[in-house]
Amino acid sequence: MLSCACWLQPFLFALLASVLLTLGENCPTSCLCPDPHTVDCSGKGLTRLPDSIPLDVRRLLLSDNWIPRIPTDFLVLYSDLVYLDLRNNSLSRIEPGTLSTASRLVFLDLGSNNLTEIPKGTFGESRSLIKLRLGNNPHLSAVNEDAFQGLTSLRELELERNALSGLQVGALNQLPSLRVVRLEGNPWVCNCSFASLFSWLMDNRQKLPNGKSVPGFVS
Numbered sequence: 001m002l003s004c005a006c007w008l009q010p011f012l013f014a015l016l017a018s019v020l021l022t023l024g025e026n027c028p029t030s031c032l033c034p035d036p037h038t039v040d041c042s043g044k045g046l047t048r049l050p051d052s053i054p055l056d057v058r059r060l061l062l063s064d065n066w067i068p069r070i071p072t073d074f075l076v077l078y079s080d081l082v083y084l085d086l087r088n089n090s091l092s093r094i095e096p097g098t099l100s101t102a103s104r105l106v107f108l109d110l111g112s113n114n115l116t117e118i119p120k121g122t123f124g125e126s127r128s129l130i131k132l133r134l135g136n137n138p139h140l141s142a143v144n145e146d147a148f149q150g151l152t153s154l155r156e157l158e159l160e161r162n163a164l165s166g167l168q169v170g171a172l173n174q175l176p177s178l179r180v181v182r183l184e185g186n187p188w189v190c191n192c193s194f195a196s197l198f199s200w201l202m203d204n205r206q207k208l209p210n211g212k213s214v215p216g217f218v219s
Contacts, residue, residue, distance in 0.1 A: 026054045037080070041065070049074060056080050063087040063109070070094060075102045087133070088112040100124025109133040111158065117142040125150025135160040135182060145170040153177050161185035169196045172204075181207050 027033035028050035031041040037058040041050050046065040053060065058080050067089040075081065075098065082104050091113040099105065105126050115137040122144075123129065129151050134140065140162040148154065154175050159167070164186040172178065183201075188194060201208070 026052075028052050042085075053078070059083040061085045062089065064089075066090050068092065070098050072098045075099060079103060081105055082128075083107045085109045086113070090114055092116060094118075094122050096121035097124055098122075099126050102126055104128050107131045110137075112136040114138075115140045118144060118147040120144045120146040120149065122147055123151055127152050129154050131156040133158045135162065137162050139163055141165065143167055143171055146174070147171055148174050151175055155179040156181075158182045159186070163187065165189040166191075166193050167197050168193075169200045172200060179207060180209065182209055184209075 028039060028041060030044050031039055031050060033039055037056060039053055039057050039059070040061040042061045043064040046062070046067055048067060049070065055077055057078055060081060060083065063085045067086065068091065070091070072095050079101070081102060084105060084107065087109045091110065092115060094110070096119060099122070106128055108129060111133040115134070116139045118134065118140070127150060130153055132154060135158040141164060143164065145168040148171055151174070155177050157175065157178060160182040165188060172181065
């Protein structure tokens, strides 16, 4: 039995080397691919999206780079993508329709970018999306009332520490599955339009993080 194992050992090493080589060939330059369906390009100083991303990627990690935009056709080929992390880049806008083909996307992090607004159709009715992070965008001052239209599975929405002085309740009412919403750290303005949001927050305070009180606002 021992001699048989020794005889097979070179072939097992060759097979393992072949698998590792294949994974390396499918991995974008300077990125890491810890498994066949994960591409990790975090903190690589990228100024654009990497080339040669495997078509069957499921987790794409692109945080802590300098990426300024996502091409509108970028996700057309990546139908298996479920996790996309673009936190801490230089994104100033997401063109409507860019995410319309991301039919399986569950997690999307666009936090800590330079977004200024979230227009109608930004997420293209990504019905599988469960968690959406939009916090820490210091110039984000406008969210269209139909910005989240079609996100019927969304459970967690993060809009904390942006530049929002107000938010239309209609944007939140389009999220039937919403369980957690983060709004703290925005410069809310107390005016007539804020009254509806304040009322919604009072009625839905259980959806605020840790059951906290309604976020403060300025007059």
